[in-house]
Amino acid sequence: MSDFPTVAFEAGQRIFNAGDAADQLYFIQEGIVQLLDAQGKVFAQIAKGESFGEQAFLNGGIRGASAQALGEVTCIQIASADANRLLSEASPLWVPVFEALLLQQNMHNALRSPMDR
16 A cells, blocks of 8 residues: 555545545545535544545546545545556456445445435
8 A cells, every 4th residue: 555645634624525526545544534415414434444435446436425534634545547456456357346336335325314324
């Protein structure tokens, strides 16, 4: 992972917005990131060791949620093309499997009741 840039975000800084092109994947090194729905309501918090922005693996992926730093956050940032290259180098089979899992997760999230969020 040391080949990828480290990026820092200040408290309250928006990392990306729902509807943005999904062109980066992030791995949290320090801090907490909040995920927000279209109404701006926090539905999840993720911390050190976790990732977000997996839509970057999908060609033409669009962000389904917004992400913002709760406090100061440091992440490893991986461009979409690099993420897909890593997957295909591991095994070409992983790319369609991972895409199918992401699509299934998106459908599940879209069908969730607003009360579940």
